Amino acid sequence: MNTLLSIKKRNAVLLKMAQLLEEERQAIIEINKVDLESYQGEDISMYDRLKVDDAKVDEMIKSVTHLASQEDPVGVERFSFKHENGMQVYNKTASFGTVLIIYESRPDVTVEAAGIAFKSGNKILLKGGKESLRSNLKIVALWHQALTEESASTDWVEYLQFNRTETQAFLEKPTQPVDLIVPRGGERLIAFVKQHAACPVIVSGRGNNFVYVHKNANTAIALDVIVNGKTAKISACNAVDKVLIDANLPNKEAFIQALISKLKEFKVEILGDEKTSKFDEITRFESEEIWYEEFLDYKIVIGEIASNTDAIAKINTYSGGHSSSIITTNEAEAKTFMENVDTAAVYHNASTRFTDGGQLGLGGELAISTDKLHQRGPIGLQHLVTNKWYIFGNGQTR
CATH class of the missing domain: 3.40.309.10 (Aldehyde Dehydrogenase; Chain A, domain 2)
Structure with missing residues (x-):
């Protein structure tokens, strides 16, 4: 398990990422053109989500910059109680640990979702679709550069280059701890993840x-x-x-x-x-x-x-x-x-x-949950946390 980085360091990595996205803007767009040209499918909405242009890069930069300006979602006090025996009890937000994001065709998710997970103190495993592989690998390389330049481990962001069979095997028997899975995509992807996952899944469901x-x-x-x-x-x-x-x-x-x-x-x-x-x-x-x-x-x-x-x-x-x-x-x-x-x-x-994290004041979103647990609708920075009880005593026994 990675030791939680200070909020100062997490923010520095996010701002460095914004800078690298600007510097590598043209390279990202050119690499994405190769993904677009290689796309064989007929799905116009898939093609639309796959495309990265200047406006998309602007959104990516805005997303990580805004994340860096937000309050730390980890360690926020949600409840406190003074026990009659003198113990002081607090409930505070805590990061999940490792979050796996499985998604199709959207290179901007590699920036925005990873940024939200990272800011909330989580290690991120990214499993993108094969149609956006080149774009995703380029963006992950920038994450690694940002982490390295700020003296943080590149382990915080990991890309899983798995095919369907390997993904299924990983879901059923993960080769490393996974605390939460967020599938972002069509109904078939969501059903596949729910069927095989061995840990909690937040369903980013269909619209209609x-x-x-x-x-x-x-x-x-x-x-x-x-x-x-x-x-x-x-x-x-x-x-x-x-x-x-x-x-x-x-x-x-x-x-x-x-x-x-x-x-x-x-x-x-x-x-x-x-x-x-x-x-x-x-x-x-x-x-x-x-x-x-x-x-x-x-x-x-x-x-x-x-x-x-x-x-x-x-x-x-x-x-x-x-x-x-x-x-x-x-x-x-x-x-x-x-x-x-x-x-x-x-x-x-x-x-x-x-219905979008940015539009509803969250600054961005990891997904839009149609489940009722543990969060419904756009999942922003402040929702990608669980909680932990802190109890301070001086020898109390029950």
Whole structure:
């Protein structure tokens, strides 16, 4: 087990990493081009996540710089108690130890997730996808350079160059201690990790996010929120896949027509139920099972719903437990929706695209958890810790 580095040293490594990312900006982009050219798949969202350009490098630099400015998440007092026998009891945050991050196609995770894990005093094992291997190895080499230049062991960040069989073997019988595993990727990756892991797993689950346009909706807001949620970044887990429109929305037909024309500007394929598929540009979907699907594509389902109660029930049946939004001017209805919808993030009159550690004030995220333990939604620096009890006595016995 690595001895916890002082906060001063951890911050110095993060700032050094920011400097190296700037110095090696062009080299990272050039190496990433080779990964992009080698990518054989058809998945446009995978390709989008794989790509590193100047804006992505800017985000990486911003992420580690911001991490360096944040308070130390380790050793924070959460509870204290003075026992009647004179013992002083404290509960404080403590690092997990070793965190394994398994992810697909996103070189920025090699910076951001590793940075969060490192700042919170954890050793990081990174297992990226083969499609981003060159980019990841380049970034890990920069981590090692930053650690070396600040006189810290390169053991803090380790890259596991494993194939699927080797990964399975490592999950089942790790060759070194692993305290927590965070899979970031599609449902198949998550199911694979959960099936084989021998230690706790934080599930960064699927999106399949819903927007409910209530009968008292401001339709201009509804249009903006739906179009932004669907088209701004189709590869994001916080993108919108389903829209429920209240049957009693005034000017419902005109609103649906406006929504169709906005979505068609972005070439979004629109599917609908019995009621909404009466519109020319909406195709009737074949099976109710589609309500469970996360698309990660220019594809959306628009359905009609009778009431807020029905919308809540539908979302709780089909969504991925990630994000949902109600568009309404009625605050009581919004409160009912937000309290009863079982998703990690609930919105009133805003886009689900904000479910992101950086956007919600955490400065970055390791993952977005759709589990309820030990943390739900974006997992930031302050959540990548467990806790420990410190008891100070002078000979007390029980």
